[in-house]
Amino acid sequence: MLAERRQTHRVQISMPVMVRGGRGNGKFLEEVRTVAVNRQGCVLWLTAEVGRDDQLTVVNASTAEEAPCTVAYVGLKQDAKTEIGLKFVQPAPRFWNIAFPPDDWNPDDRKRPEKAQPSPHGLK
Numbered sequence: 001m002l003a004e005r006r007q008t009h010r011v012q013i014s015m016p017v018m019v020r021g022g023r024g025n026g027k028f029l030e031e032v033r034t035v036a037v038n039r040q041g042c043v044l045w046l047t048a049e050v051g052r053d054d055q056l057t058v059v060n061a062s063t064a065e066e067a068p069c070t071v072a073y074v075g076l077k078q079d080a081k082t083e084i085g086l087k088f089v090q091p092a093p094r095f096w097n098i099a100f101p102p103d104d105w106n107p108d109d110r111k112r113p114e115k116a117q118p119s120p121h122g123l124k
Contacts, residue, residue, distance in 0.1 A: 021056035045081040
């Protein structure tokens, strides 16, 4: 099976967020940290039981901005937590308050530091 092409690049960053959701008495509010973020959402670990397509709200703890999300991915379970991928219901490109690389960015094209060449005049 071919892997789906990600719509935007993920940035591996741990940011404090609150996630809330659930129905009836099963409502929850959890303070967690992201594993990665992108323009469309994030990946994080939750102890709350959620399923694919569940509707949640993520709150950026730094800005108090809220964004409705859909559970797009339910992954590995480790200890009492499950890896969850959240996708914003509406585009929120500034939600994380960070600059993302352009969509056509290729990490293999990054400039590598060149070895220092000795100065022809003996200067360093």
